[in-house]
Amino acid sequence: MTQLNLPAEQPIMKEHIENELTTFIAAEQQGPAVLISAGVHGDEYEPMVAAAELAATLPGILTRGQVTVVTVVNPDAYGHGTRQGSDGLDLARICPGSLNGSISEAYAARISSLIEQADYYVDMHTGGLTYEIHPLAGYMLHPDESILDIQRQMARCFCVPVIWGTDYRPEGRTLSVARDANVPAVYLEFGGGTGFRRPVVDTYVDGVINLLRFLGMVDGKVSRSPEPYWLEDHRPDSGYLQGKMPSPADGILMTEVALGETVRAGQCFGRIFDPVSGASHSVYADVAGIVFLKRAIVKVKSGDALGGHFAHY
Template sequence: MSEVVTVAGVSVEPGTRRDIAPSASESFTGDRTTLPLAVINGIEDGPRVFITGAVHGDELNGIPICRQVLDRLDPSTLRGSVIVVPIVNVLGVQIGSRYLPDRRDLNRSFPGSHTGSMAARIARLLLEEVIIGSDVGIDLHTAANHRTNVPQIRIATDDDVSLGLATTFGAPFVLDAKLRPGSLRETAGARGVPVLTYEAGGPLRFDDDAIDTGVRGVFRVLRSLDAIDDAPAPAHDQPMILHESRWLRAERGGILELHVGPGDHVQPGQPLWTTSSALGAERASIEAEEEAYVIGSTTLPLVQPGQALLHLALPGDRLPSEDDPTEEEDEDDPDEPHVP
């Protein structure tokens, strides 16, 4: 028999689900803003897993993933407990923004504090009520503005537990990604809670492939942890482990024609993109310097010099690059200067 799980002062008995809405913030008129979450406490002992969506308020694919997981999880057969928070950044989602109304990035605001900024308070609430006490977390993101990501899990691949779960998840790619200060993943990891960051699709839309791969992945992780008996087949049988990545940037402004897309395996000398003027004159034609996988791309057809166009990664090797390879990581603030 499992134990009672208590979240935000609410006790959840074994074999039951409780939906809870602790206060996260308050409007200027005094209206309460909540952090809606569901606690599914299984009938038997097992791991505690948390699943978070929309930490960035314009990254929506995690919301339907969480809802589908909630639809199918049955507390009468679950071993352990699952805490699902479909929308962490409620205020950002309301205004379609990555950021909170105080212009802070919630995923740079952990561990947070009860007396700090709006972002710090929400981060602290999530840390204390959801993250601490969990065994594993899955944090659901998408690419930032005007970009899209192939479904991929980002972890520190030198952590065997994370690597095993990331491979089980079944996204096409697993990317070794440095921990960013103040991120949910970094803060949880420092407290012994490994977190898989799932990056899939683009902002402000629901992407069916990203959602399906994510739902399968969540259930496959739960099965791997022995919380449930059965899980769907993986979206991809053998995820490619990628150890280094970088964004390729436009050298010339113009109208963009991409010759490759997300998920493509490119070979040295393969055309990547052409930019041309409004009257059709070709300005730049770029080829791949080496074999790589396209794990993300711009969605904009018009480009300026310096704009990031393709996110390329190599399996098991390092790409020569002057850029910080994670500078453009979509867990990050795309406008933020390099943070060492």
């Protein structure tokens, strides 16, 4: 991999400015501008806690550059505890949005503007209430090789077991805004379902601080995990989670695999049972790979994504 070339430095005055949603932290020394976001979806809670903890921690340790932390990108969706806002729109599908549009479109425009002003971007997620996800760091397979290489290095800083590069062509995402602005960007996925998972918060907080060490913005040695499972999948919509393993029928999902488990081609992933009709349908892994996605809501309808597993294509 090539060496990281930091952007041109701008003088920064030491300050700490915040409101209820966004915290801006600047060190005395000039350096890169990093944007960290959580709450693109209103039912992904651990990233919001991680963002709040980073906003509280970074003023005491940031030695160079500036960090902007958005704790809740779409407070309307958070208020309803749903993936979408009250307008029914998924903010992660409508970027760059419009300040004159609906409420989600306006919030999409605000985060898109912050992305375009950043030098590096990290978007933190979980599987929400619907899915559970094995810890991973992902990025778009940017057509600019120099940006793609930086994204690979950024992803490695989070010390998660899976790194996933996917199709760069989807539109409407926070990462597509970063792609178009040539801002190196990664996203994080870990956890989901009901209940609060402290390891998600700790992984994200530690990972962001480690990334800032890598960028020379926080003192200390950069950590590296053992060699992760690393997959780059150039197929169209390869990163579209909601399209993975569609259910063949309505019913109750009973999965037979665990997150992180390596499955064989043809192994049973789970079974759909309809208690009304008595019908049962089994779902099988089409290729060998690591299970990274499982549906957490057991009641499913035909076409719902049941889960997914990685494989080398």
